[in-house]
Amino acid sequence: MSMAVCGRLARSLERLKLVVRHVAMASTSAESIPQQKAEVNGVNINYVKVGTGDHPLVLMPGALGSFVTDFGPQVEKLNREKFTVVGWDPRGYGRSRPPDRQFGLDFFHQDAADAAALMQKLGFAKFSLAGWSDGAITSIILAGTYPQLVRKMVVWGGNAYVTEKDTQMYEATRNIDNWSERMRAPMVQMYGEEYFRKTWASWIEGISQFLHQRNGDICKKEASQVNCPTLLLHGAKDPMVPGFHPDYLQKHLKGARRLDFPEGKHNIHLRYADRFNTLMENFLME
Secondary structure: OOHHHHHHHHHHHHHHHHHHHHHHHHOOHHHHOOOEEEEEOOEEEEEEEEOOOOEEEEEEOOOOOOHHHHOHHHHHHOOOOOEEEEEEOOOOOOOOOOOOOOOOOOHHHHHHHHHHHHHHHOOOOOEEEEEEOHHHHHHHHHHHHOHHHEEEEEEEOOOOEOOHHHHHHHHOOOOHHHOOHHHHHHHHHHHOHHHHHHHHHHHHHHHHHHHHHHOOEOOHHHHHHOOOOEEEEEEOOOOOOOOHHHHHHHHHOOOOEEEEEOOOOOOHHHHOHHHHHHHHHHHHHO
């Protein structure tokens, strides 16, 4: 293995810690909240609903994520008198299995359709979105495709397209045997080693196909179609999502309001949970 490849692998794994670390950070008492199942588009989707507020909010997880792993502080601490918070596991993730996760070119659109259908099945004609990482992409697609359903949107850690450099970083993390035990163990605990290994490799292939088949475009069209009020948040030191990605979104999400966390990385909603929750609540209640 060349020095260049070794260096890229080390940098990629260091960045990956930020993605995987959230599993241990967020999986607290959220696991003790009663979970339910709803049949959505032919799949039994696992979800939780907390609060009695008249503003419905759905939490959109990241890659291989669930509401337990990705949104513990939000499920636990968002104001339950003002909001009804729905957390869910996209198909093939968390406890929304079977089926196994599939990563065709439409996988983000499938998640958006599932989230929209779940909220309508739960009786919410219109709702707001909070999306992190892959969940930010799904939120943009949902808001752009089903604008009549969306009140407001908060997104962070997402991107409308991928670059060659992005895909090289993802590819360097493919072999989970090269991950540290601290990084690998939470995912193995959630999924089992075989499913985790297969699904992580499939995610890399799934996200990389946008570069090879769509010139990197994931959701540029949908971003241009969003018309709901949007709060765009960004960790200024996010090694997974360089600043040109939120720059693009700020330019193409009409009227988006942007706020950066100067010391923030990829998981600002976990690292700065109280401030993050306050910012999101205030924006949604305006």
